[in-house]
């Protein structure tokens with residue numbers, strides 16, 4: 001690893017090894033349950049949370065990134081990334 005160019009299509013700079021215990025990291029996502037128990041990957045929203053009567057939290061006009069979370073199989077450390085390529 002580490003030989004791919006910065007603009008490579010693979011997510012080469014994302015964690016493959018745990019920064020704490022050097023165990024293997026596996027990609028996943030944090031499950032979020034919306035209306036009617038609809039499942040989705042947790043998203044990162046720009047700015048502070050703003051309450052909306054209808055939607056719980058208002059996200060209109062904000063930048064939204066879907067997140068991916070890596071988990072260490074050894075110590076359980078979670079590391080989340082919200083990257084442009086994860087946009088829904």
Ligand SMILES: [Zn+2]
Nearest residue numbers: 018021072075
């Ligand atoms: Zn670990």
